[in-house]
Amino acid sequence: xxxxxxxxxxxxxxxxxxxxxxxxxxxxxxxxxxxxxxxxxxxxxxxxxxxxxxxxxxxxxxxxxxxxxxxxxxxxxxxxxxxxxxxxxxxxxxxxxxxxxxxxxxxxxxxxxxxxxxxxxxxxxxxxxxxxxxxxxxxxxxxxxxxxxxxxxxxxxxxxxxxxxxxxxxxxxxxxxxxxxxx
Amino acid sequence: xxxxxxxxxxxxxxxxxxxxxxxxxxxxxxxxxxxxxxxxxxxxxxxxxxxxxxxxxxxxxxxxxxxxxxxxxxxxxxxxxxxxxxxxxxxxxxxxxxxxx
Numbered sequence: 194x195x196x197x198x199x200x201x202x203x204x205x206x207x208x209x210x211x212x213x214x215x216x217x218x219x220x221x222x223x224x225x226x227x228x229x230x231x232x233x234x235x236x237x238x239x240x241x242x243x244x245x246x247x248x249x250x251x252x253x254x255x256x257x258x259x260x261x262x263x264x265x266x267x268x269x270x271x272x273x274x275x276x277x278x279x280x281x282x283x284x285x286x287x288x289x290x291x292x293x294x295x296x297x298x299x300x301x302x303x304x305x306x307x308x309x310x311x312x313x314x315x316x317x318x319x320x321x322x323x324x325x326x327x328x329x330x331x332x333x334x335x336x337x338x339x340x341x342x343x344x345x346x347x348x349x350x351x352x353x354x355x356x357x358x359x360x361x362x363x364x365x366x367x368x369x370x371x372x373x374x375x376x
Numbered sequence: 377x378x379x380x381x382x383x384x385x386x387x388x389x390x391x392x393x394x395x396x397x398x399x400x401x402x403x404x405x406x407x408x409x410x411x412x413x414x415x416x417x418x419x420x421x422x423x424x425x426x427x428x429x430x431x432x433x434x435x436x437x438x439x440x441x442x443x444x445x446x447x448x449x450x451x452x453x454x455x456x457x458x459x460x461x462x463x464x465x466x467x468x469x470x471x472x473x474x475x476x477x
Contacts, residue, residue: 196380198473201466204390208463211394215405215413219398222409276400 220329221373226266228335228373231316232366234259239309239359246305246355256293260286306347306354313343313362335369383431384462388416389424393459396434396451404437404448425449433458 196204234255242249267282303311317339324333342365346357384390391414399405411421428434433455437448451459 196385196466196469198470201469201473205463205466205470207387208390208394208466211391211413212398215395216398218409218413219405273403 217329220327221331223270224329224332225370225373227263228366228370230262230266231259232363232368232370234363235313235366236359236363239355239363242305242309243353243355243359249305260290306351309354309358310343310347313358314340317341317343331369331373335366335373338369339365380465381458381462383427383433384458386424388414388420389428390462391415392421392424392428392449393433393451393455393462396449397456397459399451401453401456402435402450404435404450407447407449410449428455431455431458 238252238255241251264283264286267285268279271277271279271282317336320332320336320339322336324330324336339362342361343358346354346361350357384393392410395410395413396405407421407425411418414421416424425434425436429436432452435450435452437450439446439448
């Protein structure tokens with residue numbers, strides 16, 4: 194079965210391209226549940242805050258639920274793929290929670306809209322950076338969209354910012370997660 | 377390797393193997409997702425997967441999730457080695473041609 198150099202080159206290109214597609218699909222499949230989980234949390238948190246700002250305390254149990262959910266998702270991935278250990282997932286969640294508490298301790302007291310915009314912008318930026326480094330275009334687009342929409346809501350509709358973030362931020366994250374799951 | 381591995385040399389089977397390669401050892405991918413990556417029909421993909429399974433290159437696992445059948449595939453060590461040998465063979469062909477020129 195002779196094979197010409199051009200056929201060999203073509204086959205190598207196809208292998209490389211398929212590997213890249215498969216890797217992206219795996220990365221997106223790993224990221225999607227986090228986006229859907231946090232999209233639902235944002236929808237509930239911002240929605241409740243919009244209905245009555247006094248209920249903003251709901252963010253505490255929601256954040257804890259999100260942290261536990263994220264830790265569980267990471268540990269599940271660790272069991273399935275064995276690329277890292279389960280404890281690393283829980284340690285990452287713990288580190289993020291400690292960082293959050295530290296930020297709250299040192300930052301000046303921010304009001305609702307400011308704190309409500311700070312985290313989505315930070316998270317959107319994080320998604321964009323991960324997207325750049327992993328060549329994950331959809332994650333990059335999701336990060337840019339999240340940051341842009343948060344800024345738009347903050348400056349354009351400040352009176353309805355919490356409602357904006359519930360629908361556009363939370364809904365956008367859920368849609369982003371669903372989009373990531375599709376090849 | 378004087379000759380390419382005939383099993384992997386077939387374009388659809390080559391794509392199947394390449395799609396499974398980035399996964400960790402024993403980590404499966406669902407048939408539905410593999411179909412999207414490879415771009416083949418159910419029947420065509422199923423036939424090629426069976427051929428690869430018979431050669432010991434892939435492992436096929438079938439079970440039920442929420443009463444729906446699920447088929448998952450993973451690359452075996454033998455399959456990974458075969459793909460690596462095949463890629464080396466292709467590189468040798470390309471390199472020997474480049475050296476001649």
